[in-house]
Amino acid sequence: xxxxxxxxxxxxxxxxxxxxxxxxxxxxxxxxxxxxxxxxxxxxxxxxxxxxxxxxxxxxxxxxxxxxxxxxxxxxxxxxxxxxxxxxxxxxxxxxxxxxxxxxxxxxxxxxxxxxxxxxxxxxxxxxxxxxxxxxxxxxxxxxxxxxxxxxxxxxxxxxxxxxxxxxxxxxxxxxxxxxxxxxxxxxxxxxxxxxxxxxxxxxxxxxxxxxxxxxxxxxxxxxxxxxxxxxxxxxxxxxxxxxxxxxxxxxxxxxxxxxxxxxxxxxxxxxxxxxxxxxxxxxxxxxxxxxxxxxxxx
Amino acid sequence: xxxxxxxxxxxxxxxxxxxxxxxxxxxxxxxxxxxxxxxxxxxxxxxxxxxxxxxxxxxxxxxxxxxxxxxxxxxxxxxxxxxxxxxxxxxxxxxxxxxxxxxxxxxxxxxxxxxxxxxxxxxxxxxxxxxxxxxxxxxxxxxxxxxxxxxxxxxxxxxxxxxxxxxxxxxxxxxxxxxxxxxxxxxxxxxxxxxxxxxxxxxxxxxxxxxxxxxxxxxxxxxxxxxxxxxxxxxxxxxxxxxxxxxxxxxxxxxxxxxxxxxxxxxxxxxxxxxxxxxxx
Numbered sequence: 001x002x003x004x005x006x007x008x009x010x011x012x013x014x015x016x017x018x019x020x021x022x023x024x025x026x027x028x029x030x031x032x033x034x035x036x037x038x039x040x041x042x043x044x045x046x047x048x049x050x051x052x053x054x055x056x057x058x059x060x061x062x063x064x065x066x067x068x069x070x071x072x073x074x075x076x077x078x079x080x081x082x083x084x085x086x087x088x089x090x091x092x093x094x095x096x097x098x099x100x101x102x103x104x105x106x107x108x109x110x111x112x113x114x115x116x117x118x119x120x121x122x123x124x125x126x127x128x129x130x131x132x133x134x135x136x137x138x139x140x141x142x143x144x145x146x147x148x149x150x151x152x153x154x155x156x157x158x159x160x161x162x163x164x165x166x167x168x169x170x171x172x173x174x175x176x177x178x179x180x181x182x183x184x185x186x187x188x189x190x191x192x193x194x195x196x197x198x199x200x201x202x203x204x205x206x207x208x209x210x211x212x213x214x215x216x217x218x219x220x221x222x223x224x225x226x227x228x229x230x231x232x233x234x235x236x237x238x239x240x241x242x243x244x245x246x247x248x249x250x251x252x253x254x255x256x257x258x259x260x261x262x263x264x265x266x267x268x269x270x271x272x273x274x275x276x277x278x279x280x281x282x283x284x285x286x287x288x289x290x291x292x293x294x295x296x297x298x299x
Numbered sequence: 300x301x302x303x304x305x306x307x308x309x310x311x312x313x314x315x316x317x318x319x320x321x322x323x324x325x326x327x328x329x330x331x332x333x334x335x336x337x338x339x340x341x342x343x344x345x346x347x348x349x350x351x352x353x354x355x356x357x358x359x360x361x362x363x364x365x366x367x368x369x370x371x372x373x374x375x376x377x378x379x380x381x382x383x384x385x386x387x388x389x390x391x392x393x394x395x396x397x398x399x400x401x402x403x404x405x406x407x408x409x410x411x412x413x414x415x416x417x418x419x420x421x422x423x424x425x426x427x428x429x430x431x432x433x434x435x436x437x438x439x440x441x442x443x444x445x446x447x448x449x450x451x452x453x454x455x456x457x458x459x460x461x462x463x464x465x466x467x468x469x470x471x472x473x474x475x476x477x478x479x480x481x482x483x484x485x486x487x488x489x490x491x492x493x494x495x496x497x498x499x500x501x502x503x504x505x506x507x508x509x510x511x512x513x514x515x516x517x518x519x520x521x522x523x524x525x526x527x528x529x530x531x532x533x534x535x536x537x538x539x540x541x542x543x544x545x546x547x548x549x550x551x552x553x554x555x556x557x558x559x560x561x562x563x564x565x566x567x568x569x570x571x572x573x574x575x576x577x578x579x580x
Contacts, residue, residue, distance in 0.1 A: 008477040015389060018381035022451065023402030025444045029409060029417040036420050089320055092313040101317070107567060108321045114498075114563050115327065116505020118532045119552050122539055123327050126334075126549075163323055170320075196306035224410025226508035227536060251412045251508070258419065258512050274416045278409070285408045 033278060037271030049272060055237045062269040066239045070247035073240050075222040077158025078165055083215055086169035094177035095199055113167035121231030124160040129232055132156050136244055148244040152234030155243040160228050165218035176210020177203055213292030220284040226251040250277045335553025338546055348518050352538040357551050359520045363528030366521055370439040371503055376496060379450030387458045388480050407448035414445050415512035423513055431525030433515025441513045442506060446499045457491025458484060490573035494566050501562040507532040531555045
């Protein structure tokens with residue numbers, strides 16, 4: 001009897017250790033990436049590293065400003081294209097879709113979330129990029145400089161990312177819309193408002209914190225996305241001046257160069273790029289958490 | 300009257316937009332499959348790549364994927380289930396549990412390339428004598444951390460869905476907490492856990508960025524878990540971007556998409572099947 005109690009205690013402590021692993025993992029990831037990347041930031045100075053416009057690793061010059069701008073521009077582009085469509089779909093699913101339509105759309109959107117990012121990349125590289133190249137060379141050739149006529153561009157990345165982040169935005173904002181108390185909706189309908197007016201004037205304003213959180217989380221996904229972006233964005237280190245500019249993002253900077261970077265300052269600079277990325281993501285998630293509260297985040 | 304017409308118009312717009320998301324999915328699937336399926340034949344699946352992947356098959360990538368997925372599951376499933384049991388069955392909402400949940404959420408938000416950097420620094424470089432450097436083991440250890448949050452969250456939900464009466468009946472028969480968890484709660488939650496595992500496989504089978512920095516990308520047939528390898532997803536990236544063999548990339552992509560489709564469909568039907576059983580009771 002006593003033996004069994006001791007054995008159960010032992011098992012329970014194993015469970016406890018397992019539960020702690022994710023906390024330990026987050027801590028270790030942060031620690032390792034910081035330890036490996038910090039020396040170069042210290043050497044170059046944080047200002048020079050973040051705002052330096054030149055990235056010439058072989059000459060020992062490490063400025064990631066173009067990549068920071070690249071990540072921001074590509075992400076904003078994805079939001080501009082993706083948010084309206086995603087919100088419209090969320091409203092449709094939560095309010096207007098007949099059961100049949102719901103049953104077709106929902107698995108479809110889940111599948112969209114399940115497609116590996118490298119496949120989005122391959123798709124973008126062989127359809128979106130050539131389509132943009134066609135427009136650039138056929139209609140805009142006299143206006144655009146030659147390096148903006150390859151099709152690899154901010155626009156291509158924004159289009160692919162818009163598709164990739166839509167399942168996140170749709171799912172979370174649909175939940176937020178469904179969580180609006182029934183009596184608010186009924187009161188509006190009872191006052192003679194149409195269903196559409198109720199959606200626009202009552203449901204969306206009431207659910208706005210959840211909707212905002214969904215957008216911020218979608219933003220986090222877009223900034224953190226790597227493979228699909230590498231394959232369509234061109235990866236040239238330059239500050240994009242147009243939606244047809246190629247550029248390089250923080251994630252693609254790491255992925256492209258890690259394969260051949262030598263130990264030492266170059267590798268450290270890639271880790272330091274990782275620090276910047278990590279910090280941005282944590283900040284975005286804290287904001288989303290703050291905006292929406294726990295229920296939404298636990299998705 | 301104006302309001303009614305307005306509503307009609309907007310409803311139509313919503314119909315069109317919503318189904319356009321579905322249309323995008325179908326376009327992507329159709330495009331990849333139509334260019335990829337014609338590449339797939341017996342030789343493609345059983346031969347090793349030649350000329351850096353320009354010719355030949357994808358056998359090593361299939362094998363690499365299978366090894367990587369199985370090893371990751373062996374590492375991640377026990378950990379994930381144990382963590383979920385701890386969180387649901389053994390914890391009250393204490394500060395510690397809050398910290399654990401926050402850890403989980405943060406882990407889920409970390410971009411995969413940052414997992415890659417971490418895996419590279421720890422498993423590939425620091426622990427090289429134990430992992431073999433770039434290897435299936437290094438990739439799987441990294442992959443384990445990546446799917447842990449999904450597994451924990453889904454398992455928690457499966458455990459919470461087990462009716463209270465089951466537990467009470469078990470206690471009433473004199474079973475201990477531990478016996479109740481292992482013999483009553485976990486078996487009852489098994490369908491949900493299995494669905495979670497299948498969805499987890501769907502997630503890691505397509506993972507690329509983290510594996511780019513940990514798996515090594517070898518085109519050789521992997522001989523042990525300490526050997527470098529490439530998965531299907533990694534193979535797609537490497538042949539498309541570095542070799543420019545688009546036909547091979549599409550063939551591999553078709554295999555990967557069919558795998559992901561099969562996983563998602565089986566999870567979908569499993570879930571429906573178990574829901575209908577539970578509903579019938």
